[in-house]
Amino acid sequence: MADDSAVRSGEVDLTRPSAARVYDYYLGGAHNFAVDREMAERAMGMWPDLPLIMQANRAFLRRAVQFCVDAGIRQFLDLGSGIPTAGNVHEVAQAAAPEARVVYVDNDPIAVAYSRTILDGNERTAAVQADLRKPDEVLGNPEVRSLLDFDEPIAVMMVAVLHFVSDDDDPAAIVAGYREVMAPGGFLVLSHASQDGQPHQADSHQDLYRRTPTPMTMRSKAQVIDLFEGFDVVEPGVVFLPLWRPASLDDVDEHPERFSGLAAVGRRTATTSR
Template sequence: MTDEAGTVDLTRPSAARVYDYYLGGAHNFAVDREMAERAIGMWPDLPLIMQANRAFLRRAVRFCADAGVRQFLDLGSGIPTVGNVHEIAQDAAPGARVVYVDNDPIATAYSENILRGNQDTAALQADLRKPEQVLDSPQVRKLLNFDEPIAVMMVAVLHFVPDNDDPAAVIARYREAMAPGSFLVLSHASQDGQPGQADSHQNLYNRTATPMTMRSKSQVAELLTGFDLVEPGVVFLPQWRPVAPEDVDEHPERFSGLAAVGRRS
């Protein structure tokens, strides 16, 4: 988080840096590690859930690339880790263009550093809840053409958008800008599967600068209004188009995050 002058507040944990810690990254601070360890103490499966979320992102990016998409807008992208969107997309389709967007200045700074020299990528510090700020930015206008299909990524970020910010309206604005054949890639924290642990996890985040709003399968499906759901629809993270059947845990509900991809027709 930052204050009005843009100074990084290192007294409060950042969702992006906590997520980085869950994934085994090094771009986090003591306050973030303390928050993450408290959360893991209450819910030991959290690192596995975050890894499953990251694996979903990789599968979804490859799906979109295989469908012919050559440009990606990653909203709430967080801090770069191995297997990022541009690595997957440009491996599948050399020349694919990617813009990363996050409101955390540290996440943006690390993104700019790791992307240096890659002319088909850019990083933007902006709030996804302000679509015009994102869509009209020089970085987006330079790299992305919304007259052509695009994949808009909202992976593990919408649960940080409370109901009073109207996430459905936010998504609708991006949808209006997307050409037919575009995709929305979405994953979302949910109480479905493990309500007791999920509730305590939500309560922990609600005492931080990044409160969390978990949503049910039906609520997540409503966020995809206006898109055609790609099979298998809204499912637990490992169940979305696994590479192999054995990749799906026999209890997929323990991965209480939900995943879905919608196509703009």
């Protein structure tokens, strides 16, 4: 189960669920607590498709990483990376390109602790505890700077994380903070919970997350498109999770809109200040 040392040190509040640990539970992981499982079960009671949506999101991540590797990317910054489960960024990237370098960033001490355990001995990876809402701090972190070269193209991963950033924190400005240090040819990989597809489910789900330290703000396709300012969105554009470059049409659900998450990849074409 979850990391005992972090619990003993007081880093983890066992009275409130964590989005990272709830996500781990949806994916069948073991790095979660009773409070996380209770929230996940309540959410699934309202929205039984949630585990399938999370699995579709994970499958998108794997396809997007492979796309980036095929495009020549050899370094990845995974923001809001969560708790490691099968098919992590470094597993996919390094299977195709052993020289690929990956930095995971999360503000949950459990996620970072387990990441460091799994990554032990892999010199081309690192896990950093930091808040993605503060790009300057993340980008200035010594571990990030020692492993990643921002003069070369990089893939910045924001997979299923920006819906935990409120409008007050200005997600577009946060994306811009990372965009401005990206060399041309890099990619933004993004997925986002959306009201589109199943709007009748959205309000109750957002209400449930408002009771946690990580309230959720679902956004429309138009709002997600706006996050890609400064990037050329590659085909097929901003689409429901299963529709982003599926390996086979057999993998596409008859009703992809039931997967109320949007996904896209954008290529950085120019910079303004680096």
